[in-house]
Amino acid sequence: MNWLYDFTYLTQSIHESLSRNFEQGTVVLIEMILVGLAFMILFALLGLVLVYAERKVSAFFQQRLGPMRVGKWGTAQTLADVIKLLMKEPLINKNADKFLFNLAPYIIMITAFMTMAALPFAKGLQALDFDIGLLYISAVSSLGVVGILLAGWSSDNKYSLIGALRSGAQVISYELSVGLSLLTIVILTGSLQLSVIVESQANGWWIFKGHIPAVIAFIIFLIASTAETNRGPFDLAEAESELTAGFHTEYSGMKFAFFFLAEFANMFIVSALGATVFLGGWMPFHIGGWEVFNNIMDYIPPIFWFFGKVSFIIFLMMWFRWTFPRLRIDQLLTLEWKYLLPINLMNILVMAFLVLMGWYF
Amino acid sequence: MDAEALIIFFFCGVIMVGAGVLVSNLVAPRSKNDQKDEPYECGIPTQGPSMIQFKVGYYLFAILFLIFDVETIFIFPWAVVMKKVGIAAFIEIVIFFVVLGLGLMYAWKKKALKWE
Numbered sequence: 001m002n003w004l005y006d007f008t009y010l011t012q013s014i015h016e017s018l019s020r021n022f023e024q025g026t027v028v029l030i031e032m033i034l035v036g037l038a039f040m041i042l043f044a045l046l047g048l049v050l051v052y053a054e055r056k057v058s059a060f061f062q063q064r065l066g067p068m069r070v071g072k073w074g075t076a077q078t079l080a081d082v083i084k085l086l087m088k089e090p091l092i093n094k095n096a097d098k099f100l101f102n103l104a105p106y107i108i109m110i111t112a113f114m115t116m117a118a119l120p121f122a123k124g125l126q127a128l129d130f131d132i133g134l135l136y137i138s139a140v141s142s143l144g145v146v147g148i149l150l151a152g153w154s155s156d157n158k159y160s161l162i163g164a165l166r167s168g169a170q171v172i173s174y175e176l177s178v179g180l181s182l183l184t185i186v187i188l189t190g191s192l193q194l195s196v197i198v199e200s201q202a203n204g205w206w207i208f209k210g211h212i213p214a215v216i217a218f219i220i221f222l223i224a225s226t227a228e229t230n231r232g233p234f235d236l237a238e239a240e241s242e243l244t245a246g247f248h249t250e251y252s253g254m255k256f257a258f259f260f261l262a263e264f265a266n267m268f269i270v271s272a273l274g275a276t277v278f279l280g281g282w283m284p285f286h287i288g289g290w291e292v293f294n295n296i297m298d299y300i301p302p303i304f305w306f307f308g309k310v311s312f313i314i315f316l317m318m319w320f321r322w323t324f325p326r327l328r329i330d331q332l333l334t335l336e337w338k339y340l341l342p343i344n345l346m347n348i349l350v351m352a353f354l355v356l357m358g359w360y361f
Numbered sequence: 362m363d364a365e366a367l368i369i370f371f372f373c374g375v376i377m378v379g380a381g382v383l384v385s386n387l388v389a390p391r392s393k394n395d396q397k398d399e400p401y402e403c404g405i406p407t408q409g410p411s412m413i414q415f416k417v418g419y420y421l422f423a424i425l426f427l428i429f430d431v432e433t434i435f436i437f438p439w440a441v442v443m444k445k446v447g448i449a450a451f452i453e454i455v456i457f458f459v460v461l462g463l464g465l466m467y468a469w470k471k472k473a474l475k476w477e
Contacts (some may be wrong), residue, residue, distance in 0.1 A: 008444075009464060032369045040373055089389050090382070094398035102382075110374030117370045137436055156411045157400040169419045172426040179433045186440040205405070249401055256386035258378055330476035333422060337474045341429070342465065345458055356451050357445055 004301040008124030035127055039116060046291050051078045054318060061322040088253035093156050098251065100154035105251075105258040107147035114139045114267040120194045121270050122282045122303040133194035135316045137273060138179050141228075144266065148237070149231075151259070152247035163246025165328055167230055167237030173336045174234075177224035178270075180344040181234065184217040184351045185210065188360060198281035200307040205280035205286070209360055213351040218278045220340055220347070222316065225270035227262065227332070232321035236329055242325060267314060275309035282306040421473055430463055 014034075018027045050301045052067070054076065059066025067074030083208075092098055095195060118133050120126040130136050145168055152164020185206050189197045207214050227234035238246030282302035286294045327335070354360055402409045435457070443450050468474060 032366060036369045036376075040377055043373075043377065058460065086381075086385050087389055088385070089391060090385060091397055093400055095400075105382075106375060106378050109378045110371055113370045113374040113377075114367060117367065127370075153412065155400070157402060158407070158411050159402065161411060161413075161415065165415055165419045169422045172430075173422060174424065176429050176433060180436070183433070183436055183440045186437075187443045190441055190444045192437070192441060203387045225415075244401065253389060254381040257363075258381060333474065333476055337422075337425070337465075338469070342462070345462065348440075349455065349458060352443055352451050352454060356448060 004303070006123045011124060030148070039113060039127070043113070043116075043261070046076045046268050047261045047264055048082075050268065050314070051081070051260070053314070054264070056323055057315065061319075075241055080311070082257065085253055085257045090253045090255065091250070093250050095156040097156070098153035100150045101250075101253075104147045104151035104154065105255045105262075107150065108144055108262040109258055111140055111144040111147065112262050112269065113138045115269050116265070118194060119269070120198055120276060120281055121306055122301070126195060127305065129193065129195050131191075131193045134192040134197075135181055135279070137269075138175070138182070140245060141269065142171070144262070147262075148247050151251070155247075155250035157250050159243040159245075159249045160247050163243045163249070167247060169329070170230070170234060170236065170332060171228055173333060174224045174227040174340075177220055177340045177344055178228055180341075180348060181217040181221040181224065182273070182277055184213060184344075184348050186350050187348070187355050188214075194281075197277060198283060200206065201283045202279040205278065205285075207278045210351070211354060211360060213354060214278065214348050216343070218274070218349050219353075220344055221274055221278065222313070224336075224340065225274060226317050226320055227336075229266045229270055229317075231263075231267065231317055233324035233326050234332060235321075235326060235340045236332065267317060268310065271310045271313035271317070272306075274313050275306065279309045279313075279334050280305075281309075425468060425473065428464070429461075458462060 015031065022030065040252070055077070056074075058070045067077035070080045092101060115137055117127045118137055120128055120129070148167045148171070149164050152160040152162075152167070155161075185197070186192060186295045188206060188210055189200050191197060193199075201209075207218050210217075230237045236246075237243075238248070243249070248256055251259060266337055282305050284294075284297040284300060284302070284305055286297060400411065436454075439450060439454055439457075443454075
């Protein structure tokens with residue numbers, strides 16, 4: 001069971017056994033294919049689990065049962081949906097720009113995959129550990145908006161165009177707040193490398209060690225990342241009652257399914273980022289001096305800690321969706337530019353002052 | 362693994378979408394109907410072209426974003442070295458934020474942040 005606590009042994013032994021049997025170039029190729037397969041499987045599983053969780057959670061918030069028919073407690077519902085979507089006729093509008101229309105789902109999925117590459121899942125379980133990890137993630141994840149704008153523009157549908165432009169204005173505005181709230185913690189860590197950020201939280205998570213500025217930064221991060229992934233109450237891009245389905249109104253079948261999957265994958269990515277930077281990533285929960293308690297916490301494998309924290313943030317985001325009514329576009333932009341951005345800048349100054357004085361743990 | 366390995370994640374996306382669309386194209390039923398080619402808008406024929414020039418308000422925010430995003434890029438390296446440099450870095454970022462805040466105040470007073 002040792003490999004569950006430190007994945008470096010597992011990856012090392014796979015690498016060694018491959019090196020014994022193949023040449024250098026072949027080994028690299030096989031490892032790349034293995035990593036690719038692992039991420040594709042992870043993606044498919046995330047889609048299956050998160051769509052089911054979203055439907056169940058929203059059902060329970062409305063005192064319904066949600067999907068119950070397919071499989072025990074409706075657990076096979078998402079699988080049935082995938083098969084249904086696979087069998088749907090792919091439609092393209094007659095005036096649509098066919099090349100851009102087909103390109104949009106590719107762009108959205110590629111950015112989701114490339115962002116996920118840098119996430120630290122557990123000790124030694126990280127595909128690419130850049131020394132500029134945080135900058136890389138915020139840079140690549142912002143490319144997704146290009147796919148949304150392409151989808152809305154090429155559909156030749158007024159609803160799609162409005163949805164895409166709203167989404168564009170919203171995503172780029174809230175990206176500022178996501179970046180700045182993460183930078184508040186970077187002042188403390190002194191590094192952008194995600195594995196270093198996680199290691200620096202071995203004796204306590206930054207949300208506890210960083211005092212009030214860290215808590216404010218975490219709240220801003222939650223609001224801004226909910227908006228950045230186009231989820232309710234910031235789902236103006238696909239406001240059903242006004243715009244049918246926003247930027248993906250014209251998409252059907254599997255292409256629609258990929259937009260849907262990418263939305264959930266992005267939700268996972270921002271939650272994982274929040275968990276890594278604020279809640280200690282795969283680090284267990286420790287209280288200074290309580291040796292017995294800390295040992296019990298260490299007994300739970302890091303990967304469960306990581307996915308537990310991520311599920312907690314995802315649950316918070318689902319909770320937001322069913323608690324707050326949808327904002328108007330002017331309220332949305334006011335919230336970002338007149339409230340979150342000035343608060344964020346002040347918060348960074350306060351954090352810098354705390355670091356200067358050494359008033360943190 | 363090195364940064365070159367990023368290409369594998371690029372291909373992951375291409376393969377996943379490509380395979381999905383391909384399988385869907387193979388198994389999905391087809392039937393020809395003029396109505397299916399119309400844009401999906403409430404069931405009445407759509408009025409005029411849909412790929413049109415759009416409200417300038419969105420682009421104003423895009424320009425504002427561009428300015429502030431470049432500022433964020435400046436803050437990234439500052440945040441990394443803040444702890445090591447100490448008081449000099451703090452004074453510099455205060456000056457930087459005052460200039461930045463003046464810019465935001467200017468946009469605010471010019472009503473660039475107002476949606477109409």
